[in-house]
Amino acid sequence: MNDMSPKLDKNSRKINDLREIMQNLVDLLSDENEVLKKYDFNSVKANIEKKTTLAKLYQAQMSAVKNSEELQAKMKENAGDLKETALELEKQMKANATLLKAGMKASELVVEAVMKAAKDHREQESASYTGGATMNVQGAHNKTVSYNQTL
Numbered sequence: 001m002n003d004m005s006p007k008l009d010k011n012s013r014k015i016n017d018l019r020e021i022m023q024n025l026v027d028l029l030s031d032e033n034e035v036l037k038k039y040d041f042n043s044v045k046a047n048i049e050k051k052t053t054l055a056k057l058y059q060a061q062m063s064a065v066k067n068s069e070e071l072q073a074k075m076k077e078n079a080g081d082l083k084e085t086a087l088e089l090e091k092q093m094k095a096n097a098t099l100l101k102a103g104m105k106a107s108e109l110v111v112e113a114v115m116k117a118a119k120d121h122r123e124q125e126s127a128s129y130t131g132g133a134t135m136n137v138q139g140a141h142n143k144t145v146s147y148n149q150t151l
Contacts, residue, residue: 011074018061019078022085025054029092036099039106 008016028051035043065071075082 011068011070014061014064014071015074015078015082018058018065018075019082019085021054021057021061022082022089025051025058026085026088026092028054029089029096033092033095033099036096036103039103041103 028047032044032047032051065075
């Protein structure tokens with residue numbers, strides 16, 4: 001946006017802003033997808049605010065286009081540039097969704113394995129009756145396991 005000529009009309013500036021927002025989202029999602037492949041969830045968390053801000057800006061720009069025939073006409077003039085960026089954005093969004101789902105599923109499987117191991121351990125050490133009809137309470141402890149389901 002900084003290197004644009006002040007001679008651009010309002011609608012051209014809005015389309016350029018949209019293009020820049022889309023490109024920033026593509027770059028952010030591409031970087032996030034790479035760290036997701038490395039299971040670096042701390043890096044993903046660090047970008048949540050920026051991702052949310054860009055998504056809101058994108059949504060606002062698209063709403064403005066939807067509600068303005070002039071902007072729609074200007075978009076048609078710039079369709080080639082925007083289409084390429086839009087296709088790349090769609091590709092990165094799909095990859096991001098897939099990687100996030102895979103990460104959540106992997107985390108869920110780990111938690112389920114830990115909970116199963118805790119349950120099995122508890123069952124092994126719980127009270128039981130001995131051959132003499134006395135209760136064996138050695139190791140009988142109630143253990144509570146809970147987890148917060150977040151990525």
